[in-house]
Amino acid sequence: MGQIKLLxxxxxxxxxxxYAGCNFFGGYPITPSTEVAxxxxxxxxxxxxVFLQMEDEIAAMxxxxxxxxxxxxxxxxxxxxxxxxxxxxMGFAMLTEIPCVIVNVMRGGPSxxxxxxxxxxxxxxxxxxxxxxxxxICLTPAYVQEIFSETVRAFxxxxxxxTPVIIAFDEIVGHMRERIEIPDxxxxxxxxxxxPTCKPSEYLPYDDSKGDVPPMANFFEGYRYHVTGxxxxxxxxxxxxxxxxxxxxxxxxxxxxxxxxxxxxxEEYLLADAEVAVFAYGVSGRSAKTAVEEARAQxxxxxxxxxxxxxxxxxEQVADLSKRVKGIVVPELSLGQIIFEVxxxxxxxxxxxGIYRVxxxxxxxxxILAKVKEVK
Amino acid sequence: xxxNYDQYIRGGKLPHIWCPGCTYGIVFKSILRVIDxxxxxxxxxxxxxxxxxxxxLPGYVDFNTLHTTHGRALGFATGLKMAKPDKHVMVVSGDGxxxxxxGNHFIHACRRNIDIKVLVFNNFIYGMTxxxxxxxxxxxxxxTTMPYGNVDPSFNIPELAKGxxxxxxxxxxxxxxxxxxxxxxxxxxxxxxxxxEIINACPTTHGRRNKFKSPTDMLVWMKDTFIPAVAFDKLPxxxxxxxxxxxxxxxxxxxxxxxxxxxxxxxxxxxxxxxRA
Numbered sequence: 001m002g003q004i005k006l007l008x009x010x011x012x013x014x015x016x017x018x019y020a021g022c023n024f025f026g027g028y029p030i031t032p033s034t035e036v037a038x039x040x041x042x043x044x045x046x047x048x049x050v051f052l053q054m055e056d057e058i059a060a061m062x063x064x065x066x067x068x069x070x071x072x073x074x075x076x077x078x079x080x081x082x083x084x085x086x087x088x089x090m091g092f093a094m095l096t097e098i099p100c101v102i103v104n105v106m107r108g109g110p111s112x113x114x115x116x117x118x119x120x121x122x123x124x125x126x127x128x129x130x131x132x133x134x135x136x137i138c139l140t141p142a143y144v145q146e147i148f149s150e151t152v153r154a155f156x157x158x159x160x161x162x163t164p165v166i167i168a169f170d171e172i173v174g175h176m177r178e179r180i181e182i183p184d185x186x187x188x189x190x191x192x193x194x195x196p197t198c199k200p201s202e203y204l205p206y207d208d209s210k211g212d213v214p215p216m217a218n219f220f221e222g223y224r225y226h227v228t229g230x231x232x233x234x235x236x237x238x239x240x241x242x243x244x245x246x247x248x249x250x251x252x253x254x255x256x257x258x259x260x261x262x263x264x265x266x267e268e269y270l271l272a273d274a275e276v277a278v279f280a281y282g283v284s285g286r287s288a289k290t291a292v293e294e295a296r297a298q299x300x301x302x303x304x305x306x307x308x309x310x311x312x313x314x315x316e317q318v319a320d321l322s323k324r325v326k327g328i329v330v331p332e333l334s335l336g337q338i339i340f341e342v343x344x345x346x347x348x349x350x351x352x353x354g355i356y357r358v359x360x361x362x363x364x365x366x367x368i369l370a371k372v373k374e375v376k
Numbered sequence: 377x378x379x380n381y382d383q384y385i386r387g388g389k390l391p392h393i394w395c396p397g398c399t400y401g402i403v404f405k406s407i408l409r410v411i412d413x414x415x416x417x418x419x420x421x422x423x424x425x426x427x428x429x430x431x432x433l434p435g436y437v438d439f440n441t442l443h444t445t446h447g448r449a450l451g452f453a454t455g456l457k458m459a460k461p462d463k464h465v466m467v468v469s470g471d472g473x474x475x476x477x478x479g480n481h482f483i484h485a486c487r488r489n490i491d492i493k494v495l496v497f498n499n500f501i502y503g504m505t506x507x508x509x510x511x512x513x514x515x516x517x518x519x520t521t522m523p524y525g526n527v528d529p530s531f532n533i534p535e536l537a538k539g540x541x542x543x544x545x546x547x548x549x550x551x552x553x554x555x556x557x558x559x560x561x562x563x564x565x566x567x568x569x570x571x572x573e574i575i576n577a578c579p580t581t582h583g584r585r586n587k588f589k590s591p592t593d594m595l596v597w598m599k600d601t602f603i604p605a606v607a608f609d610k611l612p613x614x615x616x617x618x619x620x621x622x623x624x625x626x627x628x629x630x631x632x633x634x635x636x637x638x639x640x641x642x643x644x645x646x647x648x649x650x651x652r653a
Contacts, residue, residue, distance in 0.1 A: 024459060045642035046649055050458045055484035059451035062444065062481075066424075066455020069442065074455070092445050219440040219456060220463050222419050226386075226435055228443035237389065237435060 002183040009147045009174040010035035010077075013103055013167065014043065015182055016151025017075045020190055022101075023049035024072035026063035028056055028082060031115040032171040033105035036077035057085035061102070065093050068100045069227065071218035073155055077103035079171075080113060083122055083129070090164055091130030092229045094252065097206070097216070099158040099193060101151070103167045105174040106282075108333075108358055117360030118170035118283055121334035126166050127311050133249055135256040137263055138166040138311035140281040144178035149188065150308060156191035157263060161255045162213050168310065170333065172283040172362055196223060206248070207234040212255050256312055265308040266317060270296060274303030276372050277325045279318065279342050281307050283362050284331045291368035302372050310338070318345035327351035327375035331363040351375055384408045384418070389436050394429060397579035397591030399550030400497060404433055406553060407495070410560040421464045424453040426478060428470035429504050429578075430497035447478030450485040453492050461635035464493070464564070471498040472510040475531050479511070486540035486569050490634035493563045494542075494571045496533055499578040507581030518585045537571035538626045544570035545626040550577065551598035552622065562624060568633050575602060575622075 007015065014036050017025075025044055027037040037053065044051040050067060054060040060076050068074040078086060083104045093100055106122045108114030122129075126138040137157055141150040151167060158165040196203050196215040200223045207214050217223030230238040231245040239245060256263060267285075270292055271277060280288035285306040295302035305321055305328075307314050318341075322328065327350050330339040339354040346352055355371050357363050385408075394400045411421070421439040425431035427446035434441035444452045449467045457465040474482050474496045485492060501519060502508040509519035511531045519526060534545045544566040548556040556574065563570045577583060577594035588594045601619055603611070608621035 024455070026455060045638075045645050048639075048642055048646070050638070052454065052458060054451065054454070055480050058448060059454070059481050059484070062448040062451025063455035063458070065444075066442070066452040066457075067459045068455075069452075070456045070459035072459045088445050089448060089451075219422055219442075220420060220460050224419060224438055224440050226441045226443070228435065229445060230443070237386075 002181045002187065004179060004181055006177055007144055007180055008035060008177045009144045009169060010105065011039050012144045012148040012180055013077070013151050014039035016148040017101070017155065018043060019148070019182065019188065020073060020152045020155035021192070022073045022075050022155065023047065024064065024067035024074035025050070025076065026052045026054055026060040026067065026074065027076050027078065028054055028060045030057070030079045030082045032107055032174050033077045033079045033103060035174075036103055036105075040075070057082040058089060061086040061089035064100050065089060065098050068098050069219050071221070073159070074100045075103065076100070077105065079105045079115070080107050080109045080119070080122060081111070083125065087129040091132060091134055093164045094130065094134040095229055095231070096227050097162040097252070098164075098227075099162055100164050101154045101158055101167065102164055106168055106170045108360060114360045116171065118172040118333055118362060119358070120170055120282055120284065120332045121337060121358065122168060123310060123334070124337045126168050133253065135163055135252050136166065136311045137161070137163060137256055138168055138309070140308060140310045141167065141169055142173055142282050142285045142306065144173065144176060145180040146308065147173065148180055148182065152188050152190070156189060159191045159193045160213070161259065162193065162216055163255060170282045200224065204234040205236045206232060208248070208251050212251050212258065260312050263309055263312060264314050264317070266314055267304070267306040267308065269304040269306065271303035271305060271321070273301055274324070275301040275326050276329065276375050277303050277305055277321055277327070278329045278331065278368060278372065279305045280331050281310055281338075284333060287363050287365045288331060288368050290365035291372060294365060294369050295372050300372060300376055313341045313345070315345045318342055319347070322346035322349040325350055327353060329353050329355065329368060329371045329375055331355035331368050333357055333363065379409055379412070381405060381408055384411070384438055385436055386438050392436060393432050395580040397577070397583075398429070399576045399595070400430060400433070402550040402553050403495075403497060403556065403574050403576065404436070406556040406560055408437070409557055410564060413561065414564055416464060421466065422453070422456050423466045423468060424449045424456065425468045426473040427504070428473045428502070429499070430468050430470040431473060433468050447473050447476070448481060449473070450478060450481040450492065450494070454485060454490060457490055457492055458635060458638070461491070461639065465491070466493040466495065468495045468497065471496065471500060471512040471533070472502050475511045475533060475536065483536070483540040486537050486542040486571065488634040489541055489543050489568045489631050491567055492569055494569065495560070495563070496571060496573045497576050498533060498573050499576040499582060501578050501582035503578045503581045507585065517582070533573040534571065534625045541569070542571045543568035543628045543631045544624075546571070546624045547573045547575065547602070547620070547622045549575035549598040549602050549622060551595045552602070555623070559624070566627075568631060
């Protein structure tokens with residue numbers, strides 16, 4: 001039996017990180033994510049971990065990557081404007097394959113926007129925020145318990161695939177308090193990066209000959225190697241105008257693409273016989289669940305598809321869904337972002353209807369129910 | 377016997393990218409001589425850089441090397457050092473990298489007095505991108521983005537470091553190579569944030585547009601312009617116009633080092649908690 005606690009989402013995120021072995025946090029204060037930092041500022045020193053409040057979001061991301069390269073499991077947490085600032089260094093971690101976890105507690109935007117209100121309008125930035133082609137894993141929990149377990153999973157995926165993992169939830173679930181159970185140690189799996197076993201003189205940090213995820217040596221452990229944000233060869237040194245750049249970038253994408261079956265996670269609720277589906281994540285997914293139950297009570301065959309992994313996008317699942325339903329309703333706290341992905345996968349096979357809201361309040365079950373009735 | 381630089385240079389990684397006449401090679405060799413003289417275990421050394429000509433140096437040396445994003449080397453280095461406080465973490469940076477895009481990180485690393493050794497290669501210009509003015513380009517100098525003469529006032533890097541809280545600050549030049557060995561040795565021995573500004577020459581993008589007819593002229597300018605601090609301080613003002621002091625410019629012992637302070641705090645609260653339990 002684990003520990004029962006009443007926690008807010010941001011605190012559960014910090015607890016999840018600690019469960020996964022996080023021993024390094026680098027951050028900068030920003031609403032509505034600050035409680036992640038505050039919680040870890042109290043906890044990390046007690047376990048000999050590092051807590052750093054850096055001079056800005058950029059430095060916080062840099063410190064996290066440095067800590068991770070030195071062998072730590074490292075986390076940062078931010079929100080809209082801070083997430084924008086971190087993007088360049090996030091791309092660095094993607095290209096150099098340094099595992100770390102970035103939490104984005106989404107608020108309204110652009111610019112300062114609505115710092116204290118929820119938003120889901122960073123969801124495309126999660127995918128495309130840094131420049132260039134790059135692999136992205138982004139998880140979207142909707143419940144405090146889920147924030148805990150998905151944070152553990154984020155660290156595991158990050159370590160396993162040597163890539164940064166983003167956790168994107170909104171202000172409402174970040175600040176909502178719910179009862180959660182923190183499982184005993186060993187109940188949830190905890191994954192650590194694979195280290196090289198070869199002699200240091202034979203170590204090639206980006207050697208793809210034995211698989212898409214090369215073993216990672218930590219700095220200061222005898223494997224002296226070079227890490228650069230330039231495109232690089234198997235030995236880590238820069239290459240220019242080489243076919244290697246193309247094949248290596250394909251490999252980076254493949255680390256995620258070829259492992260979608262493990263990475264993609266979702267909840268299907270009352271979908272088996274549904275005629276209308278709602279595709280919703282985060283707080284909108286919670287409203288959608290209530291809306292679907294209400295619709296069922298009124299005799300409408302509605303169901304919910306709630307992604308816990310938004311990137312890579314559950315393309316096959318949405319394509320399959322589009323073959324089975326008359327329409328898919330997509331509520332999101334933006335002016336319409338993830339609906340384009342749903343539409344892309346549905347390929348015109350069913351009606352796609354969005355519900356958009358950016359006034360700082362969540363989309364209500366009544367709004368969703370009305371749209372479900374319209375689509376039916 | 378001549379010093380064997382090859383023992384520290386990664387096989388097959390030379391020639392370097394630096395132009396003929398660039399003085400970075402002089403500094404590069406000085407760093408290797410110092411590290412060798414200190415008998416440091418190279419597994420324990422991390423050299424971190426940002427973007428620019430100087431930032432390519434880590435690629436050539438056989439340490440743990442990290443070539444990061446523009447201006448951010450100190451953020452990455454802070455992460456490494458906090459994670460492994462017993463290791464030696466060095467940053468090599470240029471004037472633009474350290475004091476323009478990286479200026480915020482520079483002053484805050486100084487303020488923390490974290491034990492990172494910062495070598496700022498000041499060549500007064502953005503060389504890699506072809507000669508744009510930097511925060512240290514002298515006023516009136518020509519740069520591709522100051523085609524009518526630089527109107528931007530410039531930073532004095534040692535003063536900036538001192539004012540921000542660095543506990544060891546010095547200035548050397550590529551011309552005064554023997555002195556550079558002594559200064560880099562002090563940098564490596566100091567416990568705390570140390571900043572060494574190293575005056576360098578970029579004949580390709582700075583010198584040739586600014587009346588230096590050859591790379592040698594730029595070295596002669598260093599010889600004539602930089603005066604040992606002890607002598608500089610004794611000169612009357614009329615003799616120091618246009619000149620700058622070099623050597624150890626500021627040193628403060630006994631200031632708590634950041635990692636030590638942090639881990640002492642962590643140890644204290646852990647013991648308090650155990651005591652309560």
